[in-house]
Amino acid sequence: MSAIEFDTVTLGYDNIAAIRNLSATILQGSLTAIVGPNGAGKSTLLRGIEGEIVPLSGRIQCQSTPMHNIAYLPQANTIDRSFPISVEEFVAMGLWQSIGAFGGVSKYDRHQVSDAIHAVGLNGLERRQISRLSGGQMQRVLFARLLLQDASLVLLDEPFTAIDAKTTADLLIIVKRWHEEGRTVVAVLHDHDLVREHFPTTLMIARDLVEHGKTADVMTAENFMRARQMCEACDSPPEACDHKGIVAA
C-alpha cells in the first residue's frame, strides 16, 4: 500500500518550480532516503508532503495520513534557543495531538515524556534549559519530541548534518525502531555511505525524478552524474545553457 503518491507534482515558490512533474509512490512502512545535488528540491519536496506548501500543479496524496499524523523535522528550524524552557517541557510539546492547547498533562503523559527522553539518551537533563544544550543534545531533544508525536509518517530533513558520530548512531537506532514499528520514514540525506548502510529505498531527484527504487540500484555513478547534469541545466540562465549545449555538441 502506498503512503505517499506524487502525481505529476510541480512544487515551488513564487511560481518558480523547484520540483517539476514528479511522479512516484512511497510505500507504507518503507524507509526511504531522498538524495540529490544541492538545489535539487529535496527540502521543497518534504515541505510539499508536510502540507506547508501547496503544489503549483499535480497532486500529493498521503494515504490515510491526515495532516496531523505527520511528524516533521525541518532542516532550518524556527526554534528560539534563548527561550526559557526546559528539556522536559519542550519534549512534552510532542504530545500536542493528544493534549492540544488547553488539555492537562496526565501522569501517563509524564511517563511517556520521560520514556522519550530516556530513549534519546538525555535522562538526567530533564530540567536543563534548552539554551544550555549542545547541538547534538538539541537534535536528541527534537527526536524525543518526534517520538512523542507518534506519527505514522515521519519526515526528516538532513537530521544528521553537523551532528557528531555518536549522536548520529544513537538517533539512527530510533529511525530503525520507527521502521520496525511499521511507520513510513522519509529522510533527506547527504551522507551517501549512511544511506547505503541504513536505508533500503532511495529516491534520487534533481528537480525531476532521477530514479527511485532499491538503494543499491539507485545510488550508482551514472545516476549521480545524470542528476548533476540535470541540476546544472536548470540552474543556468538560458544563454549559458545554450552555450554549454554548443560546447557539448
Added chain:
Amino acid sequence: MIWDFLIAPFAEFGFMRRALIGSLAICIGSVPVGVFLLLRRMSLTGDAMAHAILPGAAIGFLISGLSVMAMTIGGILAGLLVALLAGLVTRGTALKEDASLAAFYLISLAFGVSLIAMNGSTVDVFHVLFGSVLALNTAALVLLATISSMTLVALAIFYRPLALECVDPGFLRSVSGFSAYTHFAFLALVVLNLVAGFQALGTLMSVGIMIVPAAAARLWSTAITGMILTAVIFAFASCIAGLLLSFHVSVPTGPAIIISAGAIYVVSVVFGSEGGLISSRFLQPQQS
C-alpha cells in the same frame, strides 16, 4: 522621617492611594504581557502599538471630553485596526511585519497628534501623552482592574500556544491552526494593556511599564514563571518609588515610574545573575 517620606503621602492623600492602586493594577496585567513581548522579541512592536492607539484616544476625547470609557474604547479600536491592517499588508505584500507596522503606527500617530492639536489645548496633548495617574477616579480604577483580570485569565488560557509560538512557531504551525490566532490574540492583549496603561502613564510611558521590568527580570531568571514574578515585583517597586519621587520632587508621575524602573534595569544589567555584565564576564566559562 521615614514615615513622612514613605508612608505619609499615601496615608494622607486619597489621590496618592488611588494612584498606587491604579498603577499596581496596571502592573499585574501589563507586566506578564511585557514578558511575552520580550520573549517574542517584539519589544519594539509594543512601542509601535503604543503610538498607534493615540488617534483613537484622541477621537474619544474629542467626542466626550476626559471620559475614561470613550478614550479607552477609541484607543482599543485604533490599536486593533492598526494591528489588523499591518497583519494584512504583511501577508499580502512584499513588506515585512516591522515595515508595515511602522508605516501604520506613524500614520496613526500623525493623525492623533493633528486631531488633538486642532481641537484641544497643549494641556490635553500632555494629558494623553503623559497620562495622569494622580487623577484616576473610581471608574478608571475599575476599568484598570477589569483589564488586568481579563489579561490574566486570557494568558492562563492561551499560555501553551503562546509559549510554543515563542519557542518554535514552525512546530506550532505544523501541529495546529492556532498560530495565526495566537499572534493576533496576543496583539489584542498588548493593545488592551497599553490602553489601560495610558490612562495613568500616558501613551509614551505605558509601554515602559511593560518592557523595562521584563527586561530587568530576564537578567535574574531563566524560567518564565520566575521572570513574570520578578518582573511584577520590579514593576511594583518602580510604581511606589515613582509615585514618591513625583510627590516629593514634583516630577511628572509617569516618567518618574519609568525612571525608577530604568534604575532597576541598569542595576540588573550590571549585577544580574543570569547574563548580567558581571556574571557573564566572570562567573561563566568564556566561549572563544
